[in-house]
Amino acid sequence: DTAVSQTPKYLVTQMGNDKSIKCEQNLGHDTMYWYKQDSKKFLKIMFSYNNKELIINETVPNRFSPKSPDKAHLNLHINSLELGDSAVYFCASRGSGPREQFFGPGTRLTVL
Amino acid sequence: DAKTTQPPSMDCAEGRAANLPCNHSTISGNEYVYWYRQIHSQGPQYIIHGLKNNETNEMASLIITEDRKSSTLILPHATLRDTAVYYCIVKNFYDKVIFGPGTSLSVIP
Numbered sequence: 001d002t003a004v005s006q007t008p009k010y011l012v013t014q015m016g017n018d019k020s021i022k023c024e025q026n027l028g029h030d031t032m033y034w035y036k037q038d039s040k041k042f043l044k045i046m047f048s049y050n051n052k053e054l055i056i057n058e059t060v061p062n063r064f065s066p067k068s069p070d071k072a073h074l075n076l077h078i079n080s081l082e083l084g085d086s087a088v089y090f091c092a093s094r095g096s097g098p099r100e101q102f103f104g105p106g107t108r109l110t111v112l
Numbered sequence: 113d114a115k116t117t118q119p120p121s122m123d124c125a126e127g128r129a130a131n132l133p134c135n136h137s138t139i140s141g142n143e144y145v146y147w148y149r150q151i152h153s154q155g156p157q158y159i160i161h162g163l164k165n166n167e168t169n170e171m172a173s174l175i176i177t178e179d180r181k182s183s184t185l186i187l188p189h190a191t192l193r194d195t196a197v198y199y200c201i202v203k204n205f206y207d208k209v210i211f212g213p214g215t216s217l218s219v220i221p
Contacts, residue, residue, distance in 0.1 A: 004155075033208075033209075041197070041213075042211065042213065043150075043156065043199075043211035044211075045208050045209065045210070048208060056208055058208075088153075090155050090156070092155075092156075100146065100148075100158030100161065101148075101156075101158065101209055102158070103155030103156045103157070104155050105154060105155050106153070106154070106155050
C-alpha cells in the first residue's frame with residue numbers, strides 16, 4: 001500500500017481557475033507538509049501541519065490554502081491560478097522524533 | 113537557506129562505490145545529518161540519517177567526521193537505478209527540511 005498518496009498526478013488548467021490537490025498518508029504520522037518544486041528543481045517547503053494545526057507557512061501567497069480535515073489528510077487548494085504556479089507539488093509526512101519524511105509521488109500542475 | 117555544501121554533480125561507474133561528500137561546517141550540537149535522494153520525476157526518498165556516529169542501513173552508509181563538520185554518503189555498489197539527485201540536509205529533528213541543490217549522481221554502465 002502506498003504510504004503517502006496524492007491526487008491527481010497531473011493537473012492542467014487555465015489561468016484564473018481554482019483547483020485542489022489531495023494528499024493522504026496511512027502511516028499514522030502527526031505532521032504533514034506541502035512542498036513546491038519549480039522548473040529549476042529546487043524543493044521549497046510551503047506548509048506544515050501538526051495534528052491538523054498549521055505550524056509553518058513559508059510566505060506563500062494567500063491564494064494557497066491548505067486544509068487538514070483530519071490527521072491523515074492535508075489538501076491544498078489554490079485560487080486564481082497563475083502561470084508561476086506551474087510546478088510539481090509534493091506532499092510529505094513525518095512521525096515524531098528524529099524521523100525521516102515520507103514523500104508522495106507528486107502532482108504536476110501546469111497552468112496555461 | 114541550506115546549511116550544507118555539496119558538489120553539483122558526480123559520476124560513478126556501475127558496481128563501484130559512490131562516495132558523496134557534504135560540508136556542514138556550521139552544524140550545531142543537536143542537529144542531525146540527513147540524506148535524501150530524488151530519482152527523476154519521483155518524490156524524494158529518505159536514505160539515512162545520523163547525529164555523530166557512523167550509520168549503516170540496507171541502502172547506504174553514512175560517515176560523519178569527528179568534528180561533525182562534514183560527512184560522506186557511501187553507496188557501496190552503485191547501480192544504474194542509483195542515478196538521482198542526492199540531498200544532504202542538516203537539521204534539528206523538529207525543524208523543517210530545507211533542500212539545497214544537491215549532487216546529481218550519474219551512474220555510468
